[in-house]
Amino acid sequence: MRPSSDIADSDPLRGDETIFGPELGEFPNADQRAQQLEDGEAMKTGTTTVGIRAGDSVVLATDMRASLGNMVSSKDVQKVEEVHPTGALTIAGAVSAAQNLIQTLQVETNLYEARRGNEMSMQALSTLTGNLLRSGAFYIVQPILGGVDDTGPHVYSIDPAGGMSEEEYTVTGSGSQYALGVLEQEYDDELSVDEAKTLAARSIKSAVERDLASGNGLNMCVVTADGVEITQHKDFGDFIDEE
Structure with missing residues (x-):
């Protein structure tokens, strides 16, 4: 010892x-x-990411920009990935560490199902994610975990040191303060999925207008008991009236 x-x-x-x-x-x-x-020598996502619980589903949204120091290194980054048959993870922070974390979670959830014959609960998956971050091996990532299991929909905010809390809505990334202002004003616990998607898009757009590290479009993810659907949109008008 x-x-x-x-x-x-x-x-x-x-x-x-x-x-x-x-x-x-x-x-x-x-x-x-x-x-x-x-x-600034490592590629970072910069980022604004949003997670919202909506009815029996979860909506996750992110921008699509990655930065390298003061330069935009990519305009087409998918910052939300499926890590579980009914769970997804958004990423903010160092790209290499985030990619490694996603791959590790995908492997662990597959192994869990193969060994036990059932899917990992969201509580277990959030605990695993926090433990992996706490180990220090994924310096430095701040994810949002959203998923649906037998107990319903869940949104977890997980900090880079592994601290975890379940929320009705949450944000991470460099533009989070701008997105959070929109969420605080407009969130309602009776939002439909379509309403939550519109709110998520409005939150990301608010951050994109003020945060230099966020931009270039929108990743939209809807998680239900049937699975994970992720789409990419260059135009916020797909969800909100921009006039």
Whole structure:
């Protein structure tokens, strides 16, 4: 067992110089990795992502821009992915880490179903996601998990350190403060799926107008008990009247 003094001084993102390390989530080159992110040398999603619970479904939406420092590195990024037959994850943060997290969750949910003969619950999937982030191996990602299981629809906000909370609606990313203002004003717990899609689009559009790291269109995801549907839209007019 590691001495308490070593634990107090250690940083799982920066590596561990003690004779008891490294442990899970520690990286010998973490200083270089962190500096690359700080210097803008790693591709980031920037991002505005939104999750809304609507009736017996969940609506997730994101913008489509990725940045590399001060440059727009991609205008066509799918920032929401299916990770479970009735669950999806939005991503904000470092692209490579987010892609790895999504792949890991997809593998783990498939293994769970193969071994146990039933699908993982959203509570279990959210706990798994938080544990993976807490390990430090996915520096630095801030996802929203949305899904439907036998207990109904769920939206989980999960911070980069693995902290988790279930919400009726939530946002992440650099444009979150703008999107949240729209959600706070217009969310209603009796929203239909179509109304939630319109609200999600309005929230993303509000962020795109003010946040330089968000833009270039909209990923829209609807999760129901029947599965996950993800579509891409370059025009916000597909959901809202832009006049």
